[in-house]
Amino acid sequence: MNSSPNRRTPTGSGVNYRNAEVERILETLHADVAILGAGGAGLRAAIALAQESPALRIALVSKVYPMRSHTCAAEGGAAGVIKGDDSLEHHFNDTVGGGDWLCDQDAVDYLVREAPRELIQLEHWGCPWSREPDGSVAVRPFGGMKKQRTWFAADKSGFHILHTLFQTSLQFPSIERYDEYYATDLIVDDGRCRGFTAIEMRSGQMKCFLARAVIIASGGAGRMFPFTTNGAIKTGDGMALAYRAGVPLKDMEFVQYHPTGLPNTGTLLTEACRGEGGVLLNRHGRRFLQDYGMGPETPLGKAVLKTMELGPRDRVSQAFWHDQRKGNMVGTQWGDCMLLDMRHLGEKKIDERLPLVRDMAISYLGVDPVTDPVPVRPVVHYMMGGIDTDIRAATPLPGLFAAGECACVSINGANRLGSNSLTELLVFGRRAALSALEFLDSSPAAGNAGVLAARAGEAQARLRELFGRSGETETVAGLRRELTTTMEEHAGIYRSGEGLAEACATLADLRRRYRSVTLHDKTNVYNTDLLQALELGCMLDCAEAVTASALARRESRGAHQRLDFTERDDANFLRHSLACYRGDEAPAIDYRDVVITRSPPGVRDYSGEQK
Amino acid sequence: MSQRLVELEVLRFNPETDAEPTFQRYAVECPEEWVVLDALNHIKETVDPTLSYRWSCHMAVCGSCGMMINGEPKLSCKSFLRDYEGVIRVEPLAHFPIQRDLVTVIDDFVTKLKRVKPYLVAGEARPVEAGEYRQTPAQLKTYKQYTLCINCMLCYAACPEYGLEPKFIGPAAISLAHRYNLDSRDAGREARQQEIAATEGVWECSFVGACSEVCPEHVDPAGALQQVKIKSTLDWFREHLMPWRRT
Ligand SMILES: Cc1cc2nc3c(=O)[nH]c(=O)nc-3n(C[C@H](O)[C@H](O)[C@H](O)COP(=O)(O)OP(=O)(O)OC[C@H]3O[C@@H](n4cnc5c(N)ncnc54)[C@H](O)[C@@H]3O)c2cc1C
Ligand code: FES
Numbered sequence: 063m064n065s066s067p068n069r070r071t072p073t074g075s076g077v078n079y080r081n082a083e084v085e086r087i088l089e090t091l092h093a094d095v096a097i098l099g100a101g102g103a104g105l106r107a108a109i110a111l112a113q114e115s116p117a118l119r120i121a122l123v124s125k126v127y128p129m130r131s132h133t134c135a136a137e138g139g140a141a142g143v144i145k146g147d148d149s150l151e152h153h154f155n156d157t158v159g160g161g162d163w164l165c166d167q168d169a170v171d172y173l174v175r176e177a178p179r180e181l182i183q184l185e186h187w188g189c190p191w192s193r194e195p196d197g198s199v200a201v202r203p204f205g206g207m208k209k210q211r212t213w214f215a216a217d218k219s220g221f222h223i224l225h226t227l228f229q230t231s232l233q234f235p236s237i238e239r240y241d242e243y244y245a246t247d248l249i250v251d252d253g254r255c256r257g258f259t260a261i262e263m264r265s266g267q268m269k270c271f272l273a274r275a276v277i278i279a280s281g282g283a284g285r286m287f288p289f290t291t292n293g294a295i296k297t298g299d300g301m302a303l304a305y306r307a308g309v310p311l312k313d314m315e316f317v318q319y320h321p322t323g324l325p326n327t328g329t330l331l332t333e334a335c336r337g338e339g340g341v342l343l344n345r346h347g348r349r350f351l352q353d354y355g356m357g358p359e360t361p362l363g364k365a366v367l368k369t370m371e372l373g374p375r376d377r378v379s380q381a382f383w384h385d386q387r388k389g390n391m392v393g394t395q396w397g398d399c400m401l402l403d404m405r406h407l408g409e410k411k412i413d414e415r416l417p418l419v420r421d422m423a424i425s426y427l428g429v430d431p432v433t434d435p436v437p438v439r440p441v442v443h444y445m446m447g448g449i450d451t452d453i454r455a456a457t458p459l460p461g462l463f464a465a466g467e468c469a470c471v472s473i474n475g476a477n478r479l480g481s482n483s484l485t486e487l488l489v490f491g492r493r494a495a496l497s498a499l500e501f502l503d504s505s506p507a508a509g510n511a512g513v514l515a516a517r518a519g520e521a522q523a524r525l526r527e528l529f530g531r532s533g534e535t536e537t538v539a540g541l542r543r544e545l546t547t548t549m550e551e552h553a554g555i556y557r558s559g560e561g562l563a564e565a566c567a568t569l570a571d572l573r574r575r576y577r578s579v580t581l582h583d584k585t586n587v588y589n590t591d592l593l594q595a596l597e598l599g600c601m602l603d604c605a606e607a608v609t610a611s612a613l614a615r616r617e618s619r620g621a622h623q624r625l626d627f628t629e630r631d632d633a634n635f636l637r638h639s640l641a642c643y644r645g646d647e648a649p650a651i652d653y654r655d656v657v658i659t660r661s662p663p664g665v666r667d668y669s670g671e672q673k
Numbered sequence: 674m675s676q677r678l679v680e681l682e683v684l685r686f687n688p689e690t691d692a693e694p695t696f697q698r699y700a701v702e703c704p705e706e707w708v709v710l711d712a713l714n715h716i717k718e719t720v721d722p723t724l725s726y727r728w729s730c731h732m733a734v735c736g737s738c739g740m741m742i743n744g745e746p747k748l749s750c751k752s753f754l755r756d757y758e759g760v761i762r763v764e765p766l767a768h769f770p771i772q773r774d775l776v777t778v779i780d781d782f783v784t785k786l787k788r789v790k791p792y793l794v795a796g797e798a799r800p801v802e803a804g805e806y807r808q809t810p811a812q813l814k815t816y817k818q819y820t821l822c823i824n825c826m827l828c829y830a831a832c833p834e835y836g837l838e839p840k841f842i843g844p845a846a847i848s849l850a851h852r853y854n855l856d857s858r859d860a861g862r863e864a865r866q867q868e869i870a871a872t873e874g875v876w877e878c879s880f881v882g883a884c885s886e887v888c889p890e891h892v893d894p895a896g897a898l899q900q901v902k903i904k905s906t907l908d909w910f911r912e913h914l915m916p917w918r919r920t
Contacts, residue, residue: 126727127783129824130735185805188793188856190813190820197807221734222820229791229849241783264772293729326706329732422732425751428706539718583723585689588773591722 083515088259088270088522093121093238095498096257096273098245098300100124101131102220102484103466104279105227106180106491107498112234114499121271123240123260125295125593128228132281132293133487136220137332137418138204139212140484142177145201148209150174157482158661160206160374161446161475162620163636164313166657169453169471173482173489180488181213189226190215202415203337203365204481206374206668210367212481217332217418223484243269244593245299247521248276248307248462251513254505255462258303259521263593266586268525270518272509275461275498278304278449279491282467285597286605287442287553288546291323291330300468302600304449305607309457310640310652312470314604315612316446316621318478319379319555323441325396327426331419331438333480335431336371338415339363340404342378343435344390350400354381356668363406369670376477376621377668379440383555392437399437408432440555444483446474446621447611450640455494461501465494472638476620528595534578538595541572541579545598545605548572553609558625562613569606570648576602607641607649614651615639632663679703679712679754683724684764686771694771696762697721703754709761710738710749713775726775733889736823739766739830740775746827746887766830768839779826785842786824789850789868794861812857819852819897821890828884828894834877842872844884844894851897854904869901876902 084090095111097104100122108122124131143153153174158165185191185199192200192214204212215222231237243260249270250256257272280300284292305311321342322331336342341362344350349370352359356373360366371378382400385391391398404412409432412420416431423429429436448470455463455471466487473486552558552565576599583591617631618624637653644650679701686694699716707715710728717724726749727737733751740749741764743757754761769777799806828844835841850869854862869875878898885895 126729126735126737127779127824130727130729130737132729132735134735134823135730135732179801182801182805186793186795186799186801186858188853188858190817191805193808193810193813195810197809197812199805218734218821221823225820229786230793232787233790233792264778293731293735295729327731418734425753426706538722581722585687585723587688588725588776590717590725594722 083511084270084272084518087515087519088268090270090272091121091240092119093271093273094118094502095275095277096121096123096271097277097279098123098258099131099279099281099466099468100128100239101279101281101466101487102133102224102227103487103491104277105224105231106488107277107279107465107495108237109227109231109234110492110495111499112236114495116236118236120237121240121273122237123243123245123271125242125244125263125299127241128231128239129225130295131224132296133224133484134221135291135293135330136223136484137217137330138334138337139202139214139219139481140181140223140488141204141207141211141479141481142181142213142485143174143211144178144181144199144213145210148211152208153177153211155661156207156368157473157479158475159664159666160479161477162630162666163661163663164475164619164638164656165473166453166471167659167661168657169473171659172453173473173486176489177485180485180492184223184226184488187226187230189222192216202334203367203372204479205333205336205372205378206368206479207481208368212337214334217334217416220484244596245303246525246596248303249514249517250307250459251509251517254460254509255307256509256514259518261525263588266589268522272514275463275501277494277498278462278464278468279466279494280468282445283601283604284442284445286545286601286608287549289323289328289550290442291320291328292442297597297601298604299597299600300464301448302603304457304459304462304464305603305641305643307459308643309459309462310450310642311604311607312447312450312638312640313472313611314445314447314607314641315615315639316476317442317553317608318375318444318446318621319440320375320443321378321382321440322402322438324422324427325394325399325437325439328441329422329426330441330443331402331423331436332416333375335402335404335416335419337365338411339365339407340402341371343401343403344385345392346390350385350390351378351381354384356381358670360670366670369668373668374477374479379555380623382440394437397439399439401435402431402438403435404431405433405435444478446470446472446476446478447608454497455490456497460505463494463498465490476622528592529581529584531578531580534580536575536579538579538591538598541576542598542601544568545572545602549605549608553612556623556625557612559613559616562609565609566606566613566648569602569609573602573606573646603643610649611639611641611651636663675705676702677705677754680760681712681716682760682762683775685774687773705755707754708750709742709752709754709763712754713749713763725773734823736825739825739827740764741767741830746830748825748827748889751889766826768830768832768836769826777826781839782824782826782829782843782845785846786849789842789846790861790865791849791853793853793856793859794864795858796860806858808857816852816855819848819855819892822848822892823890825889827887827889831883831887833881833883834879838877840872841877842869842875844898847875847901848892848894848897851901866904878902
């Protein structure tokens with residue numbers, strides 16, 4: 063990592079990228095690099111670009127104001143080796159094993175090496191990390207991690223990371239923000255990404271962003287499911303845009319369930335609840351994880367790393383599923399729940415370390431964790447899969463880069479370890495910026511004006527067609543409901559070939575019906591009916607990639623568990639899946655080998671036995 | 674789950690089609706445990722897809738969903754139906770121009786926030802290799818409260834001074850400036866202070882404390898304002914009465 067004194071020469075100056083032909087069709091905004099998404103990953107990329115090359119023109123485009131991005135919801139923290147008893151090798155091994163060996167090991171090496179530097183950098187920018195008495199940063203235990211290495215800011219870590227990045231970004235005049243612009247289509251010409259079209263929400267006008275490189279940092283897609291910790295904006299837009307432009311979606315079948323969501327709203331109670339010593343009970347008051355390979359029971363209130371309640375999320379959610387089948391869960395009006403018991407932590411510790419958790423549980427569920435165990439159930443949380451990128455954050459489409467939850471490098475493999483994702487968006491957000499800079503240096507070629515104009519015109523025409531439809535019967539809310547129930551029913555914690563095949567058929571049908579979805583709102587200003595229709599289109603495409611990839615993966619690994627193929631099958635499936643878009647047809651599924659440098663696939667052992 | 678018929682009276686305004694705002698009534702069956710935002714989402718899904726408002730996190734942290742609920746600035750994702758009786762009146766946040774329905778234009782805040790330099794200004798450059806700054810829990814505590822601002826704009830909607838003097842830089846921006854001023858790692862107070870002192874309104878703030886009362890995160894902007902004002906007064910004295918003490 064070269065730090066700031068080592069500034070690069072300006073890359074942006076002197077290139078004429080005005081494009082009169084496109085401008086005749088759409089108002090055009092020009093940048094050297096356009097970033098789609100202003101959450102943690104997008105902001106980190108923008109700051110890196112502004113620092114490395116101050117003369118660049120950077121367009122930071124987002125459908126919400128940056129501080130509304132869903133990074134703000136992250137509670138627990140970000141992993142990075144900092145304490146003396148820890149090592150990069152430990153972080154590497156935890157991540158690779160946690161991911162059930164589907165991680166690319168060269169990428170994991172890069173992640174764990176850069177992680178501490180990025181977290182210190184954030185500290186230098188003012189992030190209010192929680193501290194030890196001596197003033198050094200404090201770390202906390204997290205699921206699947208052998209050592210304490212999760213940096214945290216109480217239980218609002220993502221919020222503080224996002225606001226620190228956003229506020230820091232305000233000092234760079236070269237970052238031009240386009241807040242509340244909704245990106246609709248990538249513009250590709252001559253095998254290169256040249257920009258994208260976006261709707262300015264306050265006017266309803268479509269604009270064309272032309273850039274010499276594009277970085278997608280558009281976050282996840284949890285809204286495909288009805289019960290999720292993800293905010294309303296996480297609809298997989300960037301994934302769908304890249305997918306339609308010919309970039310594969312990688313490992314989409316791996317969808318993470320977080321074990322502890324509030325049963326009514328899906329609001330997350332962070333894993334730090336267990337990191338701080340909270341335990342999971344079934345209806346009989348038994349810490350049931352010991353019955354599913356994560357025992358023996360550990361002392362109450364003393365969290366032991368990498369076993370019992372600090373097992374990885376896939377295992378804990380799966381244990382819930384099995385114990386539920388045995389009738390051991392607590393029945394509630396929102397379905398079967400386990401109990402998250404934190405009473406033994408005491409009010410003082412809960413208020414100091416988990417204030418948000420307490421507040422959420424009291425306000426949304428009426429249960430105070432200080433006095434009562436909180437009913438929780440597994441909830442859709444995170445997409446391990448996403449836009450196919452390499453270790454440089456580059457997609458196979460020249461000029462297009464991606465970082466954050468929308469991308470799949472893959473450092474998460476078949477199951478992300480909690481607190482690796484915030485780290486990932488910093489490390490690979492910056493990496494995407496550096497790769498984009500290298501790309502600018504190497505290929506300044508301007509696009510073909512006629513072709514770009516035609517592409518922008520097509521995007522505009524598609525929107526007009528949607529506006530023009532009338533008299534059809536399909537509604538956004540109706541199709542969305544069918545989508546989410548299908549996903550919950552067939553693409554949940556446990557899956558079967560039969561169910562997945564049915565889901566694929568339903569999704570094909572929903573995608574067909576989507577073509578006649580009709581808007582009720584035909585006005586321009588802040589038209590959320592229109593935006594939700596476009597988001598639905600993105601979710602449908604992503605969902606089909608999920609179910610098709612899941613159907614093709616005839617094994618069980620990490621977060622993808624098949625009732626009809628219960629074992630991991632390294633001979634056939636130690637490979638990344640690649641879903642390739644084929645228009646109205648179902649996607650083609652291809653595979654690529656996992657990069658294994660030094661850790662051959664082994665057994666994931668989360669029993670406390672030899673620890 | 675007990676259900677209840679909830680009546681909402683929602684301000685509607687579409688600049689393309691309406692000359693002025695009107696109220697529209699919706700009556701929907703809702704579970705008692707819902708928040709106002711859930712009711713709005715239910716209306717949008719089942720009754721009126723044209724209704725526009727902002728939201729995302731549904732956990733009181735993204736700051737999108739501020740609205741006037743029965744005349745008070747509130748996060749609609751944390752305003753429980755059980756706390757309201759009768760017709761619930763929902764309007765866009767006061768003191769901001771209406772873009773459409775419940776969506777306001779917040780450009781003013783976004784510009785002001787940037788002006789107060791809400792970022793760490795380091796005394797001397799510190800390379801990443803030097804590791805983290807030391808900051809004790811006590812030092813963290815002095816400013817931590819002011820970091821919790823989610824930019825939800827409720828304090829601007831509650832502030833009588835901002836209502837009268839739109840140039841007033843306002844509670845949230847001042848709190849965030851103050852947050853960095855108090856941070857043991859920061860050396861940028863001087864620059865921020867000039868910016869704040871130069872703007873209208875700070876001196877007129879009458880400390881009724883409405884901002885702190887409505888803040889969903891207990892940031893206490895009124896406290897920040899008070900302290901900023903005292904600091905500025907001290908600066909003024911230092912400058913004008915004790916020139917030999919200037920550093
Ligand atoms: C409740 C919760 C708790 C979590 N806790 C942790 C944790 O403790 N530790 C951890 O490591 N991870 C955690 N995660 C995961 C982590 O927070 C996310 O993976 C991460 O923040 C995603 O960041 P991002 O920058 O990729 O995307 P986001 O922050 O979601 O930002 C996406 C951006 O893209 C923009 N965008 C999207 N579509 C469009 C479009 N069509 N046009 C224009 N702009 C668009 C959005 O406006 C937004 O600015 C948590 C996740 C959740 C939901
Ligand atoms: S929806 Fe995020 S604060 Fe209410």
